[in-house]
Amino acid sequence: MEKAKKDSAYRAGAKHITPETRVLGVGSGSTIVYLVHYLRENREKLHPDLVCIPTGFQSRQLLVENGFRVAELDEFPVIDVAIDGADEVDASLNVIKGGGAAHLREKVVASAAKDFIIIADYRKMSEQLGQQWKQGVPIEVIPFALSPVMARLKEMGGAPTLRMAQRKAGPVVTDNGNFVVDVDFGLIADPASLLARTKALAGVVEVGLFCSMARIAYFGMADGSVQIREA
Numbered sequence: 001m002e003k004a005k006k007d008s009a010y011r012a013g014a015k016h017i018t019p020e021t022r023v024l025g026v027g028s029g030s031t032i033v034y035l036v037h038y039l040r041e042n043r044e045k046l047h048p049d050l051v052c053i054p055t056g057f058q059s060r061q062l063l064v065e066n067g068f069r070v071a072e073l074d075e076f077p078v079i080d081v082a083i084d085g086a087d088e089v090d091a092s093l094n095v096i097k098g099g100g101a102a103h104l105r106e107k108v109v110a111s112a113a114k115d116f117i118i119i120a121d122y123r124k125m126s127e128q129l130g131q132q133w134k135q136g137v138p139i140e141v142i143p144f145a146l147s148p149v150m151a152r153l154k155e156m157g158g159a160p161t162l163r164m165a166q167r168k169a170g171p172v173v174t175d176n177g178n179f180v181v182d183v184d185f186g187l188i189a190d191p192a193s194l195l196a197r198t199k200a201l202a203g204v205v206e207v208g209l210f211c212s213m214a215r216i217a218y219f220g221m222a223d224g225s226v227q228i229r230e231a
């Protein structure tokens, strides 16, 4: 599995991070660690003034520890390329993200990017969302709105669960001070419609459905190959 993650990250890095890439969005998760390894091992191929915009605390730390310059969107509101992991990717390149509770900032960074690329291992590849990722769609909710949002999600046919922290009593609290509700909607026939309906609920800050955003996805496969899906 680690090899598959590394293969996808290195292939995408070699293809999409060129000497012209000045501002790079760097996502979150375990696959992204390999992208930072790629950057570390290929410094001579990078823009001399490369600036990285991390999507959260984890990738920020990782980039700083490896000697890369990190900045905020205030300073660099337009990103050349953003690369991020995924929890599931369907045949049309709709993506579920938020397994690491970072999808709000991940979506902001992806939206600011001229090009958004996904890296993942083969477990994330599916035909329809909900096939592989059984944990549900991550939805970031302000704590004040938790109960009404949970009730509305049930009315919409979902099975919501408040994500609980490990090694801390109580719920997961995001980098933005909010809660995450994982909502099982079964197989998702129309991700864009589900995104619109869930995002419209008062108190929902962001939904971990990324529709019509990714241009290309790289999947590291069990046999050592890398499969590519393009929008």
Ligand SMILES: O=C(CO)[C@H](O)[C@H](O)COP(=O)(O)O
Binding pocket: 027, 028, 029, 030, 031, 032, 084, 085, 086, 087, 096, 097, 098, 099, 100, 101, 102, 103, 106
């Ligand atoms: O969306 C994310 C975090 O919110 C991650 O990108 C997603 O969970 C994939 O993580 P990993 O690379 O560890 O499988």
